[in-house]
Amino acid sequence: DIQMTQSPSLLSASVGDRVTLNCKASQNINKNLNWYQQKLGEAPKLLIYYTNNLQTGIPSRFSGSGSGTDYTLTISSLQPEDVATYFCFQYNSGLTFGSGTKLEIK
Amino acid sequence: QVKLQQSGAELVKPGASVKLSCKTSGYTFSTSYMSWFKQIPGQSIEWIGMIYAGDGGTGYNQKFKGKATLTVDTSSSTAYMDLSSLTTEDSAVYFCARPPFDYWGQGVMVTVSS
Numbered sequence: 001d002i003q004m005t006q007s008p009s010l011l012s013a014s015v016g017d018r019v020t021l022n023c024k025a026s027q028n029i030n031k032n033l034n035w036y037q038q039k040l041g042e043a044p045k046l047l048i049y050y051t052n053n054l055q056t057g058i059p060s061r062f063s064g065s066g067s068g069t070d071y072t073l074t075i076s077s078l079q080p081e082d083v084a085t086y087f088c089f090q091y092n093s094g095l096t097f098g099s100g101t102k103l104e105i106k
Numbered sequence: 107q108v109k110l111q112q113s114g115a116e117l118v119k120p121g122a123s124v125k126l127s128c129k130t131s132g133y134t135f136s137t138s139y140m141s142w143f144k145q146i147p148g149q150s151i152e153w154i155g156m157i158y159a160g161d162g163g164t165g166y167n168q169k170f171k172g173k174a175t176l177t178v179d180t181s182s183s184t185a186y187m188d189l190s191s192l193t194t195e196d197s198a199v200y201f202c203a204r205p206p207f208d209y210w211g212q213g214v215m216v217t218v219s220s
Contacts, residue, residue, distance in 0.1 A: 034207060042212075042213075043201055043210035043211065043212055043213050044151065044201075044203075044210055045210075046207065046208045049206065049208070055208065087150065087151065089151075089207065091206075091207070094153070094167075095141070095153035096153070097150050097151040097152070097153075098150065099150050
């Protein structure tokens with residue numbers, strides 16, 4: 001099974017900061033990776049699909065990059081409404097979520 | 107627009123079973139797949155299994171074989187998941203999601219308690 005490790009597990013940043021969240025796969029996942037935002041009590045919301053494609057309706061401050069085993073979600077200018085837990089999700093082999101990064105406002 | 111509407115919260119006793127539903131609209135259910143996921147509050151999300159509505163074919167995470175059974179009713183565009191022999195470890199929020207995992211149900215909390 002492919003394991004997905006996210007770092008950091010908790011991130012505290014200020015409004016307007018550029019924020020980077022990391023996701024590392026235990027083997028090459030060929031860019032078959034999505035990023036989700038999950039707010040308390042809600043379902044996961046798709047932000048980025050296939051590593052770097054912005055889902056319709058998602059603000060352009062969100063972007064994704066990566067290849068092989070290493071992937072990144074970047075928020076260019078953190079907004080208060082971005083407070084949430086962010087999960088990476090691989091679908092290259094099986095279906096596996098990362099452990100999540102909880103994003104807070106400092 | 108695509109919608110996945112899940113049934114309401116469940117409180118069940120240990121050893122019992124529960125059947126969760128996921129009613130869909132806005133797309134062609136009968137030729138689509140549906141997946142189910144489990145999330146213990148505060149933790150990550152696990153894939154349980156997937157079903158193809160066209161022929162009822164299923165695939166399961168080994169961890170949930172014998173625990174979860176997926177079915178569909180194409181006449182009502184609804185997917186179902188049966189959870190059997192429930193224990194406190196099955197207390198969680200369960201989501202349905204349509205591949206490519208862009209649309210999700212709102213989730214249903216299952217609490218197993220005597």
